[in-house]
Amino acid sequence: MTADAVIIGSGPGGATAAEVLTRAGWSVVVMEKGRNHLLDPDDLTRPSGDYSNDEIKFISRHFLGPDPLIEPRAFRRSADEGEHTHVGEVNSIPTTVGGGGTHADGKVPRFREEDFRLRSVLGPQDGALVDDWPLDYEGLEPYYAEVERVVGVAGRAGANPFAAWRSGPFPMPPGPPMYGAVLSSAAAERMGLHPYEAPTAANSVAYDGRPACNNCGFCAFFGCPIHAKGDPVALLTRAMATGRVELRPETYVSRIVVEGRKATGVEYIGRDGVARTMSARVVIVAGGAVETPRILLLSGLEHPLLGRTLMVHFQTIVVGHFPDKRLHPHKGRAVTHVHDDAMIQDDAARRAAADAGLPWIRGGMVEHSGGGLPIMEARHTPWGSRHGQAMRESNLRERMWAFIMQGEDLPYLTNTVDLSPSVRDARGFPVARVTYEPGHHELAASKHHGKILQSVLEEMGAEWVMHTSSPGVSYHGVGATPVPDSRHVMGTARMGDDPATSVVDRWGRVHGLDNVVVADSSVFVTSSGYGPTLTLVALAARAAHHLAGTSPEARRDPG
Amino acid sequence: MPIWLTELEYATLRAACARMMPSDQGAPGAEEAGVADYIDGFLGAFSFDPPRIWAGGPTSGRQGGEARFGSFIALAPLDELAWRMRIEGSQGRPEREFNGPVIGLQQRYRAGLAALGEDFADADMADQRHRLEADEEFCALLWEHCCEGMYGAPEYGGNRGGVGWAYIDYEGDVQPRGYSDAEVSGP
Numbered sequence: 001m002t003a004d005a006v007i008i009g010s011g012p013g014g015a016t017a018a019e020v021l022t023r024a025g026w027s028v029v030v031m032e033k034g035r036n037h038l039l040d041p042d043d044l045t046r047p048s049g050d051y052s053n054d055e056i057k058f059i060s061r062h063f064l065g066p067d068p069l070i071e072p073r074a075f076r077r078s079a080d081e082g083e084h085t086h087v088g089e090v091n092s093i094p095t096t097v098g099g100g101g102t103h104a105d106g107k108v109p110r111f112r113e114e115d116f117r118l119r120s121v122l123g124p125q126d127g128a129l130v131d132d133w134p135l136d137y138e139g140l141e142p143y144y145a146e147v148e149r150v151v152g153v154a155g156r157a158g159a160n161p162f163a164a165w166r167s168g169p170f171p172m173p174p175g176p177p178m179y180g181a182v183l184s185s186a187a188a189e190r191m192g193l194h195p196y197e198a199p200t201a202a203n204s205v206a207y208d209g210r211p212a213c214n215n216c217g218f219c220a221f222f223g224c225p226i227h228a229k230g231d232p233v234a235l236l237t238r239a240m241a242t243g244r245v246e247l248r249p250e251t252y253v254s255r256i257v258v259e260g261r262k263a264t265g266v267e268y269i270g271r272d273g274v275a276r277t278m279s280a281r282v283v284i285v286a287g288g289a290v291e292t293p294r295i296l297l298l299s300g301l302e303h304p305l306l307g308r309t310l311m312v313h314f315q316t317i318v319v320g321h322f323p324d325k326r327l328h329p330h331k332g333r334a335v336t337h338v339h340d341d342a343m344i345q346d347d348a349a350r351r352a353a354a355d356a357g358l359p360w361i362r363g364g365m366v367e368h369s370g371g372g373l374p375i376m377e378a379r380h381t382p383w384g385s386r387h388g389q390a391m392r393e394s395n396l397r398e399r400m401w402a403f404i405m406q407g408e409d410l411p412y413l414t415n416t417v418d419l420s421p422s423v424r425d426a427r428g429f430p431v432a433r434v435t436y437e438p439g440h441h442e443l444a445a446s447k448h449h450g451k452i453l454q455s456v457l458e459e460m461g462a463e464w465v466m467h468t469s470s471p472g473v474s475y476h477g478v479g480a481t482p483v484p485d486s487r488h489v490m491g492t493a494r495m496g497d498d499p500a501t502s503v504v505d506r507w508g509r510v511h512g513l514d515n516v517v518v519a520d521s522s523v524f525v526t527s528s529g530y531g532p533t534l535t536l537v538a539l540a541a542r543a544a545h546h547l548a549g550t551s552p553e554a555r556r557d558p559g
Numbered sequence: 560m561p562i563w564l565t566e567l568e569y570a571t572l573r574a575a576c577a578r579m580m581p582s583d584q585g586a587p588g589a590e591e592a593g594v595a596d597y598i599d600g601f602l603g604a605f606s607f608d609p610p611r612i613w614a615g616g617p618t619s620g621r622q623g624g625e626a627r628f629g630s631f632i633a634l635a636p637l638d639e640l641a642w643r644m645r646i647e648g649s650q651g652r653p654e655r656e657f658n659g660p661v662i663g664l665q666q667r668y669r670a671g672l673a674a675l676g677e678d679f680a681d682a683d684m685a686d687q688r689h690r691l692e693a694d695e696e697f698c699a700l701l702w703e704h705c706c707e708g709m710y711g712a713p714e715y716g717g718n719r720g721g722v723g724w725a726y727i728d729y730e731g732d733v734q735p736r737g738y739s740d741a742e743v744s745g746p
Contacts, residue, residue: 035635035638037632047617049615049616049617049627050613050615050616050617050632051616051617052614052615052616052617052618052619052627052628052732052734053731053732053733053734054614054616054628054711054712054732055710055711055712056614056707056711056712056715057613057614057712060707060711061612061613062641063613067637067638067641069641069644069645069661070637070640070641072658087658175740176740176743176744177743177744178743178744179743179744179745179746182744213737214734214735214736214737214738215737215738215739215740215742215743216732216733216734216737216738217733217738218732218734225616225617225618225734225735226617226734226735250635250637271635273636325746326746328742330729331738331742331743332738332743332744373710374710374723374724374727374729375706375707375710375711378705378706378709378710379702379703379706383579383580383702383705384578384579384581384688385581385583386583387579387580387581387583387586388580388581388582388583388584388585388586388587388588388726389583389584389586391586391710391726391727392586392726392727392728394727423658424657424658425657426637426640426641426657428657
């Protein structure tokens with residue numbers, strides 16, 4: 001059998017490519033190394049029933065994968081540290097049908113115009129490959145609009161004064177604000193900031209056959225039991241409905257087979273453990289910015305930038321304690337409000353940059369969020385007598401509120417994904433090794449914007465405030481693990497017109513190969529400070545439309 | 560009858576859990592919640608078919624819907640490999656040692672409980688604390704599992720009758736009811 005396309009990975013990027021291509025009449029096979037816990041195998045429009053509000057299953061027991069014993073990753077901060085300093089979980093985006101979309105809390109902001117033109121707008125930074133993208137917001141907007149309608153995004157146009165222009169309204173209004181976010185947004189406004197309802201792919205009303213979110217609170221790191229989260233369920237089920245997609249879970253692609261300028265198909269290990277080959281006219285790689293370079297390297301592809309300029313979003317975490325309030329952050333969507341002020345160049349940011357000896361600093365979108373569930377809280381509450389009382393008072397869960405800034409992470413050649421020389425996965429293949437440490441820019445931006453966020457929590461009434469980051473850095477003292485927690489991974493197969501300075505072209509096609517397309521955040525040139533999902537989905541839609549010779553759908557009534 | 564531990568190990572484990580989570584000023588402790596049963600059940604997860612690793616879904620029946628958590632999810636071959644490695648250790652089997660030997664939880668518990676001493680359950684509170692703190696690594700492991708056994712879903716064997724959740728005014732799994740918009744946005 002020869003498929004029109006084999007798509008490696010069923011996460012947001014792969015699901016989008018499948019949706020667009022099947023709509024255009026292509027027959028595609030989606031190979032996903034993880035299991036299917038997302039869709040009912042007997043009725044692919046319905047939830048499988050495996051997802052649940054279960055902290056043990058999802059947080060303690062790796063239900064969405066990857067299991068670090070089966071598919072570990074290696075980590076080090078720099079080559080100076082030797083082969084690796086850590087083996088286990090590193091940026092572990094779920095390995096399961098639906099990929100990273102399954103565990104995400106569903107915030108899906110668009111990038112803004114300047115995110116695609118950072119070098120032109122702000123200029124270079126020493127030691128970083130700050131470049132413009134080979135496309136602009138105007139060109140991507142129709143794809144943003146299309147995928148927002150398919151996925152179903154709740155939001156309010158005009159709520160964010162810094163937002164890029166949009167060709168139409170959000171498909172549905174925002175959901176209910178969390179109590180804590182009502183308070184933190186009011187405090188932020190009093191401090192001159194501009195909080196707004198986060199664009200979220202969780203239904204505020206019934207949409208496209210899926211129900212409205214019922215506020216159960218198990219969003220971030222959990223699969224949605226009722227499919228109120230649209231990414232990538234909506235994309236996958238639409239593709240399935242065409243009858244032209246075959247979804248193969250537990251199918252591990254070990255190599256893309258390349259002859260000259262063409263890929264002829266893929267080698268894979270099926271559910272039965274047997275290695276086989278499948279032919280395809282086109283191979284689409286959508287494993288995420290760690291697994292995609294890994295599979296390209298396993299396939300023997302060579303490019304000096306393949307696996308380089310890994311970006312993760314440097315997370316600034318500022319936590320406040322509110323002893324006289326119960327903020328119940330476990331009720332409702334994980335994050336309902338954000339603000340973008342830290343991405344705007346104002347006098348204070350310019351002074352902070354100058355003080356740090358940098359031409360500019362740029363933070364990221366700030367999430368207003370509470371945190372934690374009881375097991376997580378208990379682990380950080382001392383054992384012995386008083387444990388029960390402390391849990392009942394719930395200082396770490398009910399009485400905390402936090403800002404998490406997803407800071408722009410610059411593209412450095414020294415932050416990389418390559419193949420571990422010694423660590424293997426259970427199938428015997430080399431695992432990905434991540435080499436990452438933040439640069440001067442990330443630390444300076446975190447320090448400056450962290451102070452502003454501290455003052456907002458004080459304005460909100462915090463008794464005390466703590467500032468930390470992920471990855472941890474020594475001056476914070478707490479949270480000091482050097483392995484970044486961020487699941488936003490980008491940039492390891494950057495896009496550009498010049499084959500010497502980019503791995504893929506403006507359509508995601510690998511330079512030098514006619515029919516291998518990357519459809520995930522590996523292609524990002526810069527990281528922005530916005531979550532990458534909607535942008536990678538829009539780019540995947542754009543790449544797939546280009547392959548199929550089609551255009552984004554005209555607006556339709558979302559029904 | 561414990562599922563995997565010996566009677567003596569089980570008695571030591573119960574005492575250790577109760578020392579970490581005592582019944583205190585009205586707070587339920589590890590004894591009331593069955594925390595030791597949670598841990599023993601985890602160590603003996605492969606005594607059941609399907610193994611008791613991942614509870615079923617989507618609902619427990621506590622807030623409406625069917626009571627499905629008790630129907631544990633079948634493991635795929637690689638899931639089984641992972642969880643046998645984690646619980647039983649690699650035991651010298653090549654298919655479990657592709658990255659070197661793995662010490663399993665069963666071995667860590669057997670050694671850790673033995674090190675607490677056969678008379679641990681009868682020791683006084685200060686002595687119990689001293690013995691627990693003597694092995695930092697085992698103490699951390701035990702604490703991690705105590706927290707799961709007190710505040711995890713009851714279908715895993717702990718948090719008996721939801722006592723852990725009730726005391727902290729936490730509703731636990733709330734599908735399919737969820738929360739109203741007013742509950743989300745109000746104080």
